[in-house]
Amino acid sequence: MSGQASTTPEPAEPSWTGAVRGRAVRAFPPDKLLPDRQPSWVASWIYVFGVLSITALLVVLGSGGVLALKGPDWWHLSSIGRYVNALHLWSVELFMAFMVIHLWGKFFMAAWRGRRAMTWITGAIAFAASIGTAFTGYLVQQNFDSQWIATQAKDGLNSVGIGAYFNVLDFGQMLMWHIVLLPAVLGLLVVWHVLLVRRRGVVPPIPLAHAEAESETAPGPEEAAS
Amino acid sequence: MTVYDTSAVRTSAVDLNHTGHYLHWGVIQLSVANLVVIGIMIVIFALAVVLPFPKGRGRR
Numbered sequence: 001m002s003g004q005a006s007t008t009p010e011p012a013e014p015s016w017t018g019a020v021r022g023r024a025v026r027a028f029p030p031d032k033l034l035p036d037r038q039p040s041w042v043a044s045w046i047y048v049f050g051v052l053s054i055t056a057l058l059v060v061l062g063s064g065g066v067l068a069l070k071g072p073d074w075w076h077l078s079s080i081g082r083y084v085n086a087l088h089l090w091s092v093e094l095f096m097a098f099m100v101i102h103l104w105g106k107f108f109m110a111a112w113r114g115r116r117a118m119t120w121i122t123g124a125i126a127f128a129a130s131i132g133t134a135f136t137g138y139l140v141q142q143n144f145d146s147q148w149i150a151t152q153a154k155d156g157l158n159s160v161g162i163g164a165y166f167n168v169l170d171f172g173q174m175l176m177w178h179i180v181l182l183p184a185v186l187g188l189l190v191v192w193h194v195l196l197v198r199r200r201g202v203v204p205p206i207p208l209a210h211a212e213a214e215s216e217t218a219p220g221p222e223e224a225a226s
Numbered sequence: 227m228t229v230y231d232t233s234a235v236r237t238s239a240v241d242l243n244h245t246g247h248y249l250h251w252g253v254i255q256l257s258v259a260n261l262v263v264i265g266i267m268i269v270i271f272a273l274a275v276v277l278p279f280p281k282g283r284g285r286r
Contacts, residue, residue: 043281044279045274075232
């Protein structure tokens with residue numbers, strides 16, 4: 001295999017791995033995937049809340065992993081267990097708060113502009129998945145709170161006709177939703193969301209986008225003179 | 227069976243040994259604690275929009 005062939009995204013012969021590589025490199029060239037420069041409008045605190053959400057999510061996943069390994073006895077009764085349990089709770093609180101502020105910022109920027117609809121949609125679904133993950137987290141606390149919340153959730157799910165698919169009174173089922181299924185869905189959505197941000201770029205401010213659109217449609221100096 | 231010291235669970239910086247305070251507007255019911263959190267989030271949002279961001283390298 002020549003050195004030139006190894007750097008070309010197009011495969012020498014048709015193959016599914018070559019086709020996937022070609023599409024991936026075209027969609028995410030290295031300077032887009034890991035940029036070292038950002039547009040000037042990104043220099044605002046409001047653009048920080050996306051990465052703050054991801055940072056908090058990493059703490060949530062790390063502390064949750066430790067809790068899953070050590071078990072309820074440990075997180076309820078040992079001092080380190082209670083600390084990690086509290087770390088899990090407060091990182092979730094920060095994750096949800098940062099994510100909501102990120103949502104407010106993007107809503108008022110109309111961040112779905114410029115072929116960014118799927119970025120917005122994956123973010124919105126990730127938010128919904130986070131709420132589901134948080135609710136199932138309440139159910140696996142194994143205390144009176146979780147028993148009360150489970151009975152309320154049972155009535156809620158029955159009232160909207162999906163009670164047959166979820167048994168919120170089943171600790172094992174809710175634990176699996178909380179530590180396997182929903183985090184997997186949330187993780188995939190977050191990765192997809194970030195890749196879309198990399199591909200489409202950070203949405204420009206509305207006045208700047210208007211000015212660019214007007215400069216594109218306005219006639220040039222020569223065209224205007226003729 | 228392992229026996230753990232649970233005294234730290236009973237002591238807390240805030241006295242939690244009472245029912246929560248709630249506000250009611252018709253069908254809307256909101257705890258004061260949640261209202262405070264929402265208020266803090268709105269303040270942080272406003273500050274993030276208003277406060278200048280430190281100048282950095284690598285911006286065009």
